Amino acid sequence: xxxxxxxxxxxxxxxxGAFIRSESGRVAELRNAKGGFFANIPQCTRKxxxxxxxxxxxxxxGWAKRSAFNRGQILYRLAEMMEARxxxxxxxxxxxxxxxxxxxxxxAAAIERVVHYAGWTDKYEQVLGSVNPxxxxxxxxTVTEPMGIIGILAxxxxxxxxxxxxxxxxxxxxxxxxxxxxxxxxxxxxxxxEMLATSDLPGGVVNLxxxxxxxxxxxxxxxxxxxxxxxxxxxxDRKTLKLGAAESxxxxxxxxxxxxxxxxxxxxxxxxxxRALIEFKTTWHPVGA
Amino acid sequence: MPAAAKKAPAxxxxxxxxxxxxxxxxxxAPETADPKLKKRYDLFINGSFVAPKKGRYFATINPxxxxxxxxxALADAADVDAACKAAQMAFTGVWGKMPGKERGKYLYRIAxxxxxxxxxxxxxxxxxxxxxxxxxxxxDIPMAAAHFFYHAGWADKLEFLAPGRQLAPHGVVGQxxxxxxxxxxxxWKIAPALAAGNCVVLKPAETxxxxxxxxxxxxxxxxxxxxxxxxxxxxxxxxxxxxxxxLTTKVAFTGSTEVGKIIMRSxxxxxxxxxxxxxxxxxxxxxxxxxxxxxxxxxxxxxxxNQGHVCCAGSRLLVQESIADEVxxxxxxxxxxxxxxxxxxxxxxLGAINSREQLIKITELVQSGVKEGxxxxxxxxxxxxxxxxxxxxxxxxxxxxxxxAREEIFGPVLSILTFRTLEEAVEKANNxxxxxxxxxxxxxxxxxxxxxxxxxxxxxxxxxxxxxxxTSPFGGFKESGFGREGGKQGLLDYLKVA
Numbered sequence: 001x002x003x004x005x006x007x008x009x010x011x012x013x014x015x016x017g018a019f020i021r022s023e024s025g026r027v028a029e030l031r032n033a034k035g036g037f038f039a040n041i042p043q044c045t046r047k048x049x050x051x052x053x054x055x056x057x058x059x060x061x062g063w064a065k066r067s068a069f070n071r072g073q074i075l076y077r078l079a080e081m082m083e084a085r086x087x088x089x090x091x092x093x094x095x096x097x098x099x100x101x102x103x104x105x106x107x108a109a110a111i112e113r114v115v116h117y118a119g120w121t122d123k124y125e126q127v128l129g130s131v132n133p134x135x136x137x138x139x140x141x142t143v144t145e146p147m148g149i150i151g152i153l154a155x156x157x158x159x160x161x162x163x164x165x166x167x168x169x170x171x172x173x174x175x176x177x178x179x180x181x182x183x184x185x186x187x188x189x190x191x192x193x194e195m196l197a198t199s200d201l202p203g204g205v206v207n208l209x210x211x212x213x214x215x216x217x218x219x220x221x222x223x224x225x226x227x228x229x230x231x232x233x234x235x236x237d238r239k240t241l242k243l244g245a246a247e248s249x250x251x252x253x254x255x256x257x258x259x260x261x262x263x264x265x266x267x268x269x270x271x272x273x274x275r276a277l278i279e280f281k282t283t284w285h286p287v288g289a
Numbered sequence: 290m291p292a293a294a295k296k297a298p299a300x301x302x303x304x305x306x307x308x309x310x311x312x313x314x315x316x317x318a319p320e321t322a323d324p325k326l327k328k329r330y331d332l333f334i335n336g337s338f339v340a341p342k343k344g345r346y347f348a349t350i351n352p353x354x355x356x357x358x359x360x361x362a363l364a365d366a367a368d369v370d371a372a373c374k375a376a377q378m379a380f381t382g383v384w385g386k387m388p389g390k391e392r393g394k395y396l397y398r399i400a401x402x403x404x405x406x407x408x409x410x411x412x413x414x415x416x417x418x419x420x421x422x423x424x425x426x427x428x429d430i431p432m433a434a435a436h437f438f439y440h441a442g443w444a445d446k447l448e449f450l451a452p453g454r455q456l457a458p459h460g461v462v463g464q465x466x467x468x469x470x471x472x473x474x475x476x477w478k479i480a481p482a483l484a485a486g487n488c489v490v491l492k493p494a495e496t497x498x499x500x501x502x503x504x505x506x507x508x509x510x511x512x513x514x515x516x517x518x519x520x521x522x523x524x525x526x527x528x529x530x531x532x533x534x535x536l537t538t539k540v541a542f543t544g545s546t547e548v549g550k551i552i553m554r555s556x557x558x559x560x561x562x563x564x565x566x567x568x569x570x571x572x573x574x575x576x577x578x579x580x581x582x583x584x585x586x587x588x589x590x591x592x593x594x595n596q597g598h599v600c601c602a603g604s605r606l607l608v609q610e611s612i613a614d615e616v617x618x619x620x621x622x623x624x625x626x627x628x629x630x631x632x633x634x635x636x637x638x639l640g641a642i643n644s645r646e647q648l649i650k651i652t653e654l655v656q657s658g659v660k661e662g663x664x665x666x667x668x669x670x671x672x673x674x675x676x677x678x679x680x681x682x683x684x685x686x687x688x689x690x691x692x693x694a695r696e697e698i699f700g701p702v703l704s705i706l707t708f709r710t711l712e713e714a715v716e717k718a719n720n721x722x723x724x725x726x727x728x729x730x731x732x733x734x735x736x737x738x739x740x741x742x743x744x745x746x747x748x749x750x751x752x753x754x755x756x757x758x759x760t761s762p763f764g765g766f767k768e769s770g771f772g773r774e775g776g777k778q779g780l781l782d783y784l785k786v787a
Contacts, residue, residue: 246553
């Protein structure tokens with residue numbers, strides 16, 4: 001056993017249902033907690049981000065049209081994939097030096113979160129939508145619609161739970177996402193991509209990039225096909241993102257990187273998280289013969 | 290048998306028109322009740338009317354005859370600061386602590402008092418803004434009261450808005466509203482804000498401050514605690530001061546997309562919450578199976594209601610090609626009999642354009658339509674010699690690239706385009722940066738629902754247009770803004786969710 005040479009994995013980003021390297025060919029060395037070389041992580045560029053948005057645009061309408069039941073089945077399948085490879089996922093978290101127990105706790109919470117949202121796909125509409133008792137002879141109802149493509153900026157910590165807590169409410173309602181994983185702990189997102197790829201989620205619905213936040217934030221801010229931005233950012237980046245968002249009246253929902261975030265908390269999940277990334281559409285349908 | 294093999298029976302020819310010439314002209318029917326106006330309006334801050342610190346006033350005119358109605362206080366940053374501090378005091382001292390049940394009772398009082406004063410508010414609105422008295426009397430004022438009634442009942446039931454979550458008011462809300470529905474937009478803003486437990490500083494539009502300041506009198510009559518509602522009149526600098534004031538932690542704006550973007554940029558470095566209700570370029574889509582006479586009335590209401598000064602106006606008519614000529618003929622007949630003129634006359638359909646500035650903008654866009662090759666059809670009506678008026682205008686032969694098909698005109702100007710298939714209609718309707726509203730005219734219920742699903746718009750009216758209700762959330766997709774007004778969805782935008 002010990003004589004066999006170990007096969008190392010080349011980390012690749014999950015974009016458009018395929019595993020890609022950055023178009024630039026750039027990589028950054030990732031070292032393990034002891035300082036040893038672990039792998040080369042793709043350093044995605046603005047061009048990679050634009051390609052990912054294109055992939056999301058292709059996949060988005062089909063995903064939005066899936067039945068709520070089907071979306072729930074697929075999310076539950078993702079939980080199954082994660083459960084099966086949970087140990088591996090936890091190991092990838094320990095690269096940063098956190099304990100095995102801590103990493104396992106994060107993975108367990110992440111899987112619970114996936115199951116939580118799998119259950120929401122066919123329920124949030126009943127909680128957030130409404131039939132409105134207007135004074136005229138109309139059947140007036142408000143339904144939700146996904147916004148489209150959501151740009152997601154993950155926190156540096158909680159590389160699995162934090163990232164998923166931002167992605168799940170977006171895709172539960174039929175959005176597609178382009179997410180930038182933790183810059184300091186990118187490897188778990190590489191593994192997550194592999195689990196997404198085997199979860200029946202159509203390629204392109206979730207696109208995961210790795211790289212430097214500072215390089216990609218201006219493009220996240222101004223790309224007009226991103227209809228909303230969700231994530232964690234420091235004060236300076238929040239300002240950049242909001243300034244860019246103003247150009248196309250993009251929706252922005254950002255948590256503060258300078259404040260501690262308890263990703264494990266119950267309030268980090270649920271209908272209100274879904275509400276932040278949907279549009280409400282109200283229809284006035286005539287009542288009469 | 291394939292349905293296509295059977296040719297639809299030809300439509301009956303349009304009924305003959307009765308031409309009266311000028312045999313039976315309408316007698317004037319002026320509204321004459323007293324609007325109880327003051328010569329001078331001060332700022333409403335902390336429960337009292339106070340002069341602006343710098344003592345500056347500007348004139349507000351009647352756009353129907355260009356005569357001055359009153360002097361309006363011009364609030365500067367110091368006045369806005371006083372208003373925001375009064376609101377903050379009221380929030381921490383009284384309103385934020387008051388049980389919802391009690392807040393609700395104040396809102397009920399306000400609703401009732403608006404009804405009591407409905408006639409004078411309607412007249413004041415028409416004098417100051419130029420809209421026909423029948424609209425301010427039958428729509429603006431009753432609907433404003435209805436918004437207070439609706440939200441009054443929510444004040445003690447907020448926990449049902451987001452089950453399982455902690456809700457809290459923002460504190461002081463800064464609100465800036467437009468001139469097209471002055472009191473109604475005030476009600477859309479203030480009623481939910483107060484029901485949620487916030488205090489407000491509101492800036493009315495420069496050309497239409499009177500009913501907002503008269504609303505201050507209603508607040509006094511209702512015994513509303515001082516500082517809960519503050520009204521600061523002025524121009525865009527006043528609005529900027531409200532929006533940028535450190536105490537306004539939530540900002541609600543209704544107005545143009547251009548100004549909305551300026552506000553978003555100016556608040557980019559802050560944590561302020563925003564809702565934006567911005568412009569629109571709505572498609573009103575008529576299929577060949579629609580009840581045409583009803584549709585024509587809906588098209589007319591969609592674009593000529595309030596002189597077309599409506600963010601959700603049905604300004605792009607998309608008609609199925611097979612009925613385009615018939616619809617245009619009917620529309621031309623219909624606009625010929627629209628009565629344009631004195632807004633105070635109860636028979637008037639189209640009143641005055643709100644301001645000279647707006648009239649210039651409409652005129653310029655209409656000229657671009659002619660220049661770009663669309664065919665213009667205007668009513669032959671005579672316009673009053675004084676005041677700002679514009680003839681009801683149709684453009685046929687419009688293409689998607691024309692400015693009149695892309696830019697918000699905010700006037701009585703309808704651009705008519707055609708389509709052949711449902712898919713083409715959807716493609717054209719959605720081909721805009723806006724996404725506020727849309728109309729669909731068809732006899733088929735299933736097609737209504739399909740269209741409603743496909744149209745990228747926050748409000749879809751089927752076989753009707755420009756309908757509003759306090760229970761019905763209103764607001765846009767895309768560059769028409771974010772957040773909703775009305776319904777439980779709109780109210781939640783005035784609360785922090787923890």
